[in-house]
Amino acid sequence: MSPARYNRGMSVNMPAREFERWRAKVAPLAAMLGDRHGHPVWRAGVDPVDELVNCILSQSTNDTNRDRAFNALKARWPDWSGVVQAPTEEVIATIRVAGLGNQKGPRIQALLRDIHDQQGAFNIDFLAQLPLEEARAWLTSLHGVGPKTAAIVLCFAFGRPSLPVDTHVHRVGRRLGLIPEKMSAERAHPLMEALVPPDQHYSFHIQLILHGREICHARRPDCANCPVSGRCDWYGARQATGSPG
Numbered sequence: 001m002s003p004a005r006y007n008r009g010m011s012v013n014m015p016a017r018e019f020e021r022w023r024a025k026v027a028p029l030a031a032m033l034g035d036r037h038g039h040p041v042w043r044a045g046v047d048p049v050d051e052l053v054n055c056i057l058s059q060s061t062n063d064t065n066r067d068r069a070f071n072a073l074k075a076r077w078p079d080w081s082g083v084v085q086a087p088t089e090e091v092i093a094t095i096r097v098a099g100l101g102n103q104k105g106p107r108i109q110a111l112l113r114d115i116h117d118q119q120g121a122f123n124i125d126f127l128a129q130l131p132l133e134e135a136r137a138w139l140t141s142l143h144g145v146g147p148k149t150a151a152i153v154l155c156f157a158f159g160r161p162s163l164p165v166d167t168h169v170h171r172v173g174r175r176l177g178l179i180p181e182k183m184s185a186e187r188a189h190p191l192m193e194a195l196v197p198p199d200q201h202y203s204f205h206i207q208l209i210l211h212g213r214e215i216c217h218a219r220r221p222d223c224a225n226c227p228v229s230g231r232c233d234w235y236g237a238r239q240a241t242g243s244p245g
């Protein structure tokens with residue numbers, strides 16, 4: 001039997017019939033997670049360059065400190081050219097609340113410089129018109145931009161079919177049997193985007209994040225109050241072996 005193929009043309013290391021079985025898990029999960037966490041709808045309004053900077057600031061910190069750092073950056077330099085021209089130590093000091101300033105400050109300056117060098121402005125709106133995979137390739141060619149950041153910008157800033165696999169999506173996806181146990185978050189992007197219908201990438205991403213934050217915690221998942229426990233591989237395996245869920 002020939003292997004299934006991702007919608008990005010990458011081979012899936014599983015038989016096509018098996019791939020279809022995995023894909024069939026998504027609709028009932030999305031319905032049940034939607035009953036619990038809602039069915040979020042994407043709305044325009046996020047500036048793509050702001051989103052890129054936000055992604056860098058969000059690494060290893062919480063949303064509150066990310067937002068504080070972003071607001072401090074914008075208050076100090078309302079225009080991105082100010083950030084690029086500023087002494088790096090000043091940028092680092094301004095975003096200190098988000099942590100890892102020594103890494104994030106230079107990374108933000110390099111990213112912004114990269115965008116300006118290529119586009120002649122701090123503007124990447126042209127990505128809205130580019131074929132999806134070309135837009136993704138352009139983003140990941142930027143300094144410090146990997147598959148997750150590219151997926152976040154495409155999904156949140158442009159409303160394009162792209163499903164970011166962050167730590168919650170990766171953990172919950174593996175437990176639910178949507179992502180193989182040993183597959184990295186980075187490699188899970190094309191798989192998740194193949195399994196989930198494109199028009200549900202945004203809502204399913206948000207549902208998995210909310211589920212990870214509110215119920216399927218990393219250390220002590222609240223399986224007793226989980227609406228999808230009957231479809232969860234991790235829970236099912238624990239029930240079968242008598243392990244505490």
Ligand code: SF4
Pocket residue numbers: 172175176215216217221222223226227228229230232233234235
């Ligand atoms: S049953 Fe438990 S492990 Fe499975 S998704 Fe729900 S909370 Fe997570």
